[in-house]
Amino acid sequence: MTDFRQQALDYHAKPVPGKICIELTKPADSAKDLALAYSPGVAEPVREIAADPDAAYLYTGKGNSVAVISNGTAILGLGDLGPLASKPVMEGKALLFKRFAGLDAVDIQVRHRTTNEFIDTVANIADTFGGINLEDIKAPECFEIEQQLIKRCNVPVFHDDQHGTAIVTAAGMLNALEIQGKQLGQVTIVCMGAGAAAVACMELLVKCGAQRERIYMLDRQGVIHTRRDELPAHKELFANNTDKRTLDDVMSGADVFVGVSGPDVLPAETLALMAPNPVVFACSNPDPEIKPELAHQVRDDLIMATGRSDYPNQVNNVLCFPFIFRGALDVRARVINDEMKIAAVDAIRQISKEPVPDEVLRASDIGSLTFGKQYIIPKPMDPRLCQRVAKAVAQAALDSGASQFEQLPPHYQ
Ligand SMILES: O=C([O-])CC(=O)C(=O)O
Numbered sequence: 429m430t431d432f433r434q435q436a437l438d439y440h441a442k443p444v445p446g447k448i449c450i451e452l453t454k455p456a457d458s459a460k461d462l463a464l465a466y467s468p469g470v471a472e473p474v475r476e477i478a479a480d481p482d483a484a485y486l487y488t489g490k491g492n493s494v495a496v497i498s499n500g501t502a503i504l505g506l507g508d509l510g511p512l513a514s515k516p517v518m519e520g521k522a523l524l525f526k527r528f529a530g531l532d533a534v535d536i537q538v539r540h541r542t543t544n545e546f547i548d549t550v551a552n553i554a555d556t557f558g559g560i561n562l563e564d565i566k567a568p569e570c571f572e573i574e575q576q577l578i579k580r581c582n583v584p585v586f587h588d589d590q591h592g593t594a595i596v597t598a599a600g601m602l603n604a605l606e607i608q609g610k611q612l613g614q615v616t617i618v619c620m621g622a623g624a625a626a627v628a629c630m631e632l633l634v635k636c637g638a639q640r641e642r643i644y645m646l647d648r649q650g651v652i653h654t655r656r657d658e659l660p661a662h663k664e665l666f667a668n669n670t671d672k673r674t675l676d677d678v679m680s681g682a683d684v685f686v687g688v689s690g691p692d693v694l695p696a697e698t699l700a701l702m703a704p705n706p707v708v709f710a711c712s713n714p715d716p717e718i719k720p721e722l723a724h725q726v727r728d729d730l731i732m733a734t735g736r737s738d739y740p741n742q743v744n745n746v747l748c749f750p751f752i753f754r755g756a757l758d759v760r761a762r763v764i765n766d767e768m769k770i771a772a773v774d775a776i777r778q779i780s781k782e783p784v785p786d787e788v789l790r791a792s793d794i795g796s797l798t799f800g801k802q803y804i805i806p807k808p809m810d811p812r813l814c815q816r817v818a819k820a821v822a823q824a825a826l827d828s829g830a831s832q833f834e835q836l837p838p839h840y841q
């Protein structure tokens with residue numbers, strides 16, 4: 429374990445500190461090159477953009493760029509550790525944007541006093557980028573922040589921990605339930621955690637057919653029910669009219685557990701209470717709500733997923749955010765709407781049901797992968813994700829009127 433810690437630190441420190449850098453896309457060797465790149469040549473695109481802001485997509489990197497913006501108030505499942513401490517995660521997101529979707533992401537950490545100050549900061553720089561990916565911002569502020577920024581920005585704004593996590597969770601859940609022979613509309617769901625990811629996951633599952641009355645959400649005080657006082661608006665949405673109060677109460681006979689809370693909060697004895705053939709998504713990062721080894725010891729009929737890459741079934745927003753932005757930016761969508769999110773769910777689901785390319789098996793160091801309990805969702809390095817998810821998202825943007833384009837760009841046709 430210490431060895432892994434050192435490896436992780438060395439990975440980040442050597443040979444140069446950090447995980448990303450900037451590269452030039454144009455020659456900059458001769459005096460002529462510099463005259464074009466900088467003064468006087470640069471004045472020409474300046475005039476074009478001043479006359480028509482859309483010209484920025486033609487003459488600058490705007491259309492291929494995403495800002496990854498955090499204030500460090502909910503870094504993974506680690507908590508509120510401040511803006512600067514979130515930088516490795518935000519650089520990590522930039523690494524993933526580039527590696528999986530060819531997008532140039534810039535990580536930005538914002539220090540602020542009030543929520544409005546954060547909103548103003550992001551709104552004031554948004555035009556620089558093709559899209560804004562909000563990351564690791566705690567609830568309940570994240571809801572207000574995202575809603576205000578969607579209103580104020582001309583480019584798509586997407587809170588990854590809400591919607592990226594929700595899209596991947598919904599895709600994995602629908603596939604897992606299909607394998608277990610259950611219907612989303614009939615299952616009882618326990619959601620441990622009531623933060624950004626929890627609320628968004630449950631909302632998207634409801635849009636996909638889950639029944640709100642069969643969802644039990646828990647925060648640190650236990651089950652969120654209708655007789656609790658002074659619930660914030662986002663918890664009110666999932667206040668259940670029930671006498672059940674504890675995790676054990678709601679886990680008895682439950683079909684699904686979704687953990688988006690913190691490490692080791694699901695005891696083995698509680699897992700044992702679930703209905704036959706349960707689905708357990710323990711998605712807290714980096715440490716899940718229950719260790720897969722322990723879960724499998726307790727029962728052999730479950731489908732288990734975590735947010736980590738070192739276990740089967742990684743339910744992590746990396747399967748979504750690079751591709752949803754790729755699709756959205758490719759058709760210059762103004763927003764990322766529900767139609768685009770559902771299109772991403774369907775595309776991710778479908779890929780895992782098809783034969784897996786050899787390069788994915790090699791990269792995962794696995795001999796074979798077939799749709800089943802150990803493989804409910806594609807691997808992040810599957811090249812089909814970029815082609816298929818981005819295309820589905822782009823098409824949904826066109827069909828739903830979120831894009832100003834009339835047809836898909838040629839590389840999708
Ligand atoms: O970074 C990850 O692995 C997933 C994520 O967004 C989070 O846990 O906040």
Ligand SMILES: [Mg+2]
Nearest residue numbers: 504563564589
């Ligand atoms: Mg996150």
